[in-house]
Amino acid sequence: MGSPASTPQEIAREAVRLLAARRLPPTPDNFQAAYHEVAGTRPLQPFPLAQLRQIGQALPERTPAQLRFKTLFNRAVTRHSWDDLEKLLVQHLGAASSPPPPSATPPATAQPPDSAEPAPHADEKAASIPISPDIAEPAARVIDLTLPLVAADDARLREMGEELVRYLRLEQHHAPTLRRMLADYAFRLSFGVDEQLGVREALLGLLRQVLEHIDAISPDNPWLRQQLQALVQAAQPPLSQRRLEDLQARLKDVIVKQAEAREQTVRAQELMRQTLATFLERLAQTAVSTGQYQAKFEACAQALERAQSLADMAPVVQDAIQTARAFATDTQRVVAELTELRDRADRAEAEVQRLRRELDQMAELVTHDLLTGVLNRKGLENAIDRETHRAERTGTRVCIALLDVDDFKRLNDTLGHLAGDAALKHLADVARRSLRPQDTVGRYGGEEFIIVLPDTTPDEAAAVVQRLQRDLSAHLFLHGEQPVLITFSAGVTELRPGEPVANAIARADQAMYRAKRAGKNRVMQA
Known part of the structure; x- marks a missing residue:
């Protein structure tokens, strides 16, 4: 092997x-x-702590030997040490089977009966290793905090983690036992982490699939398609709690607005349907009435042909006049009804046009840039407002960085506007991978981007932006097969309590221009 x-x-x-x-x-x-x-090691078996403690409490302690055995037994149980228990039982059974010493006088090294705790052997001292509380307690806290995440569906992993936490919080630890407990927990943990990563990827894939195919419900709604495309971009990893909160808020906004628009559109369509049905009904009635009047007029004409005198013609003429008056009245009524129907149709058409304008206006509520997938100006306003309120509650600091792509006009003129758009998208993709989970990036306009950096000092913010510059230089933008170096200059400033955001952006903008004048591809603080 x-x-x-x-x-x-x-x-x-x-x-x-x-x-x-x-x-x-x-x-x-x-x-x-x-x-x-x-x-070549042995797997650690579950340690029956409660049962062994119960046995230790029941052990007799009438003689010095029994007292020593009980003390060592309870110490081995406290340390979760199978090795100590095995050694103690073997020694005790061996001593019990050997003949008693000839002299009744106890040796000088014997433990006095009134001793509170017998002195441990040399091998016990070597195996017993006190771990500093500065290490043991944080380690126990880390395991305790991560258990709900990695052991939600693994009862055995949860038991092993809880047992390890209890053992780390003991005053002393048995080295082989602690080593095996950590090794077994780490191996079991690797499977739990893999499982959670698989679940996360599956859920993200399911969400993307739902968002990508939901536009089939409204194929003639370009506004909804734009919103769904933005949501698909927002669901791309790396994810953070802030991004998920933003995604949830945007999805809720899309659902509410779409439901309202759909309800109003359905009402407008129903009005159009009723108008058309009434119009057709009136046409049918008009056709029937016209046929009836035509038959009456025909009958009057035949009666006039048969008349021999004015006396015979008088009632026929009177009947024809009444029929003509009724026909005129019905015609006026039909004209009035058709005019009302036309007005209703005009109102319905106006409502549909209003709804279309409203959908166009709702597109302005989108908080993400459709080209790059990062926040747009409105999204940045929401993010800055959210982080400033969070900083006020927690007493922390918030910084922003304003980025401007160097020589972007020359890139557009040389490679074309499509290449310029692809370069901006490349910068946004690198920023999403490079920034910390709590940071937020948005497109401020054109080739300018803003990064919101919560719980960060200006020096730390500058370091984050400089790391992004290095990552952008390491991951070149490819125009076809041609690598293109993209750089940016940036200004960093801290948001002051109570000041307008526009003032902070103006300071960052001035620092960014100082970086441009200093040679570009630099970060300056304001």
Whole structure:
């Protein structure tokens, strides 16, 4: 099998090969057993602390030997040490089976009966290692805080973590026990982390799939399609709690606005449908009435042809006159109704046009730039307002950085506007990867960007922006197969309590121009 594995990585690889050779599934338990087999160690079994403590309390302590055994037993239980328990039981059973000494006088090194705690052996002192509370307590706190994240669906991992936290908070620790507990927890934790990462990626993929296909519900709504495209961009990793809060607020706004617009559109469509139905009904009635009057007029004409005298013609003429008056009255009524229908149709059309204008105006409520996927001006205003209120509550500081791409006009003139747009998108993508999770980036206008840096001093903010400059130089923009170096100059300033945001942006803008004059690709503080 080659040279024996020595590092944890080599042991893990050998364990995977061993599972594959034995055709065993790589479950956490199988992998843990194979790892310990390759490493030549024993896996730590669950320690029955409560049961062993109950046994320790029940042990007799009438003689010095019983008192010493009980003390050492309880100490081994407190340390979760199977090795100490095994050694103690073997020694005790061996002493119990050996003949008593010939002399009744206890040796000089015997422990006096009234001693509170027997002196530990040399090997016990070597194995017992007090860990500084400055290390043990933070380590226990880290494990305790991360358990809800990584062990939500793994009861065994949660038990191991809770046991390890309790053990780290003891005053003294048994070195082999602590080593094995940490190793077993780390291996089980690796599976829990992989599982959580898989769940996260699956949920993000599901969200993107829903957002990408939901526009099929409203194929003739370009506003909704734009909003959904912006939401897809916002759901790209890396994610943070702030980005998720912003995504949730934007999605809620889209749903509410779309529901309102749809309800109003449905009402307008219903009005149009009713108008058209009434119009067709009136046309049908007019056709029927016209046929009836035509039949009456025809009857009057035939009666006039048969008339022999004025006396015979008089009632026919009177009937024709009444029929003509009724026809005129019905015609006027139909004209009035059709005029009303036309007015209703005009009002319905005006309502539809108003709704279209409202949807166009709602596009201005989008908080993300459709080209780069980062915040636009409105989104930046919301982000700065949110962070300043958070800073007031927590007593922290907020900085902003104004970035301007160097020689962007020359890039546009040389490579074209499409390449310029792609360069801005490249800068935004690098910024999302480079910035800290709590930072927010937005496009202020043209080739200018603003970064909001919460809980940050100006010196720290400048360091963050300088790191972004280095990352942008390391990841060149590709125009086709041609690499293009993109740089920017930046000004950094701190938001002062109660001042208008425009004043802080103006200070950052002045610092950015100082960086331009100093040679570009620099960061200046204001």
